[in-house]
Amino acid sequence: MLEQFLKSRSLIDRYLSGPCGQLLDGFARDIHDSGYSTSQGARHLRAAAHLMAWVDGQSISGVDISQDTLARFAGHLQECRCAGFLGIARDRVIRGARAFVAHQHRLCPASAEACGSTDAHSAVWESFSQWMRQHRGTSVRTLQDYRCCLQSFLDGLGEDFASDQLDASRLRQFILERGRSIGLSRAKSTTSALRMFIRFLIAQGKCPAGLDHAIPSLAYWRLSTLPRYIQPEEVERVILSPNRDTPVGKRDHAILLLLARLGLRGGDVLDLRLTDIDWHAATICVRGKNRRQSQLPLTQEVGDALVDYLHSGRPSTDSDHVFVRSLAPFRRFRDVRAISDVAKLAMRRAGVDFPARGAAHVLRHSLATSMLRQGASLQDIAAILRHQSIASTQIYAKVDVITLSEIAQPWPEELPC
Numbered sequence: 001m002l003e004q005f006l007k008s009r010s011l012i013d014r015y016l017s018g019p020c021g022q023l024l025d026g027f028a029r030d031i032h033d034s035g036y037s038t039s040q041g042a043r044h045l046r047a048a049a050h051l052m053a054w055v056d057g058q059s060i061s062g063v064d065i066s067q068d069t070l071a072r073f074a075g076h077l078q079e080c081r082c083a084g085f086l087g088i089a090r091d092r093v094i095r096g097a098r099a100f101v102a103h104q105h106r107l108c109p110a111s112a113e114a115c116g117s118t119d120a121h122s123a124v125w126e127s128f129s130q131w132m133r134q135h136r137g138t139s140v141r142t143l144q145d146y147r148c149c150l151q152s153f154l155d156g157l158g159e160d161f162a163s164d165q166l167d168a169s170r171l172r173q174f175i176l177e178r179g180r181s182i183g184l185s186r187a188k189s190t191t192s193a194l195r196m197f198i199r200f201l202i203a204q205g206k207c208p209a210g211l212d213h214a215i216p217s218l219a220y221w222r223l224s225t226l227p228r229y230i231q232p233e234e235v236e237r238v239i240l241s242p243n244r245d246t247p248v249g250k251r252d253h254a255i256l257l258l259l260a261r262l263g264l265r266g267g268d269v270l271d272l273r274l275t276d277i278d279w280h281a282a283t284i285c286v287r288g289k290n291r292r293q294s295q296l297p298l299t300q301e302v303g304d305a306l307v308d309y310l311h312s313g314r315p316s317t318d319s320d321h322v323f324v325r326s327l328a329p330f331r332r333f334r335d336v337r338a339i340s341d342v343a344k345l346a347m348r349r350a351g352v353d354f355p356a357r358g359a360a361h362v363l364r365h366s367l368a369t370s371m372l373r374q375g376a377s378l379q380d381i382a383a384i385l386r387h388q389s390i391a392s393t394q395i396y397a398k399v400d401v402i403t404l405s406e407i408a409q410p411w412p413e414e415l416p417c
Contacts, residue, residue, distance in 0.1 A: 001025050001026075001028040001029040001032060002015060002016065002024065002025055002045065004028060004032050004038070004041070005028060005031075005032075005038055005042040005045055006045065015045070015049055018049075018052070020049075020052040020056070023104070024045060024048055024049060024052070026103075027044075027045065027048055027103050028041070028045055030103050031044055031045075031099070031103075031328075031329070033318060034317075034328050034329030034330055034331065035315060035316070035317065035328040035329065035330045036328040036329065037328070040328065043088060043092055043096055044096035044099050044100065045096070046085065046088060046093075046096070047088070047092065047094075047095070047096025047097050047099075048096060048100035049085070050085040050093060050097070051065075051073055051096075051097040051101075053082065054073055054076055054082070055069070055073075065101050065104065070094075070097060070101060073094075073097060074090075074094050077090045077093055077094070078090070099329075125147065125154070127200075127204070128197060128200045131200050131203070132146075132200070136196075137289075137292075139267070141267075141335060141336070145189060145193070146189075146193035146196070146197070149178075149189055149190040149194070150190070150193050150194060152178075153174050153194065156174075166198070166201070166207055166211065167211075167214075168211065171198070171211070171214050171215050172214065172215070172216055174194070175187075175190065175191055175194065175215060175216055175218075176216070178190050179218065184218065187218055188218055191216070191217065191218055194215055195212050195215050198212045198215065199212050227365040227368070227369065227396060228355050228361075228362050228365055229362060229365040229366040229368075229369045230347075230353075230354065230363075230366050231366075232366075232370050234350065234352045234366075235363065235366050235370075237351070237352065238260070238346045238347050238350045238352055238363070239253070239257060239260055239346075240350075241346045241347075241349040241350040242256070242346060242349075244308070246313075247309075247312070247313035247314070247326060248313070248326045249313075250305075250308050250309040250312060250313030251309050251313050251323060251326065252342050252345075252346060253305050253308075253309070254302070254305040254306050254308070254309045254323075255269055255323060255339060255342050255343075256342070256343065256346055256363070257301060257305050258272075259339075259343060259360055259363040259364060260363040260366065260367060261299060261301065261302055261367070262284070262296055262299075262302065262367075262384075263363075263364045263367040263368065263385050264286060264364070265288070265360070265361070265364065266339035266340050266343075266360035266361065267336045268286050268287070268288060269323065269339050269360075270321075270323070270332065270333055270335070270336050270338070270339055271287055271321070272284075272286070272321065272322045272323065273320050273321055273322060274320050274321075274322055275320065276322075277298065277306065278298075279298075279303075282297060282298045282303065283296065283297060283298055284298045286386070288386050289388075292386070292388075294386050296384075306322070310322075315330045317330035317331070319331050319332055336360075339360050340357075340358065340359050340361075341359075342360075343359035343360040343362070343363060344359040347359055347362075364385065365396075367384070367385075368381050368384075368393070368396045369396060371384070372396050378390060378393045378394065378396070379393075381393050381396060
């Protein structure tokens with residue numbers, strides 16, 4: 001497969017005869033299937049060969065390359081004089097090396113997990129991750145966030161921590177110290193992550209029962225703020241802002257309709273697969289939080305946009321995800337931030353003011369607000385937004401100013417008109 005990207009027979013033979021020849025040939029097949037151009041694929045292969053040659057000199061296994069190893073390789077590139085690998089920009093070499101490592105991790109997920117967790121608590125964390133996925137349906141992204149929140153806590157426990165190290169005082173001290181150095185949202189995430197980790201240890205018999213109740217709850221009044229939304233006419237401008245004569249415009253238009261018409265979360269759009277769309281029944285299957293599946297009606301407008309994208313905008317790829325990158329590699333987006341970026345750019349093109357974060361969720365809030373103003377009940381809105389509890393929907397009652405003004409009582413110190 002190297003012949004697809006490299007013209008020099010001697011160079012191909014040199015790569016194949018090396019200790020990692022089969023790895024490079026497999027990488028060539030992967031980037032070919034991912035839709036890379038010949039020039040870009042050749043640069044990635046040269047970068048991968050450079051990385052493997054350096055790794056071989058460092059006595060590191062080719063399948064055990066961690067992020068720390070990549071950082072060391074990047075440092076090597078600053079003073080590199082390796083024969084046969086000069087003349088390529090440093091940032092392109094790093095990009096190709098990262099693509100090669102990502103390919104290796106896709107082939108061996110267990111190795112990727114190990115490479116990302118070189119600390120002494122990797123085994124405990126892996127058990128916790130499996131427990132969370134099995135019992136809570138937690139996504140990989142949430143577990144990554146939990147890991148970032150608790151890394152300093154785990155480091156403070158030492159290599160072989162005992163159950164008597166985990167007491168109420170230590171837990172409270174960690175939350176209070178973290179709360180002083182980070183924002184409220186991050187502090188709440190840290191509290192949730194620690195509480196779930198302690199519950200896992202309790203279930204494993206490594207902590208006394210009830211210790212999770214010692215973790216303090218941060219003061220937060222969930223109905224104290226208004227949902228961020230934009231007006232219906234602004235929503236229409238946002239939906240119409242992409243240039244639907246281009247493949248990217250067709251994709252973004254379909255994404256915006258799913259967010260604005262069906263009220264999907266960014267993660268719902270990210271994980272949407274081709275098999276989730278039932279064209280005959282005109283329904284779409286959405287996997288929400290905790291892997292809960294819901295059937296939503298596929299409207300004519302949304303269906304037409306999806307058909308237009310799938311027929312004329314979606315690149316040829318083996319991925320079964322509906323929405324993929326417009327540039328190679330043609331795979332699903334890396335994370336939900338890409339969906340939010342689509343909404344953010346559309347709002348910017350439409351000249352709509354939007355909050356700094358959560359642009360995709362603004363369209364979801366806007367749908368709920370518009371439904372309420374048109375007379376829909378909170379129960380109807382909860383059904384569309386797939387809220388598990390009506391309490392999550394009650395916040396939208398605060399934006400119905402007209403109805404609220406009808407039931408508002410005069411201020412006690414003023415005489416009624």
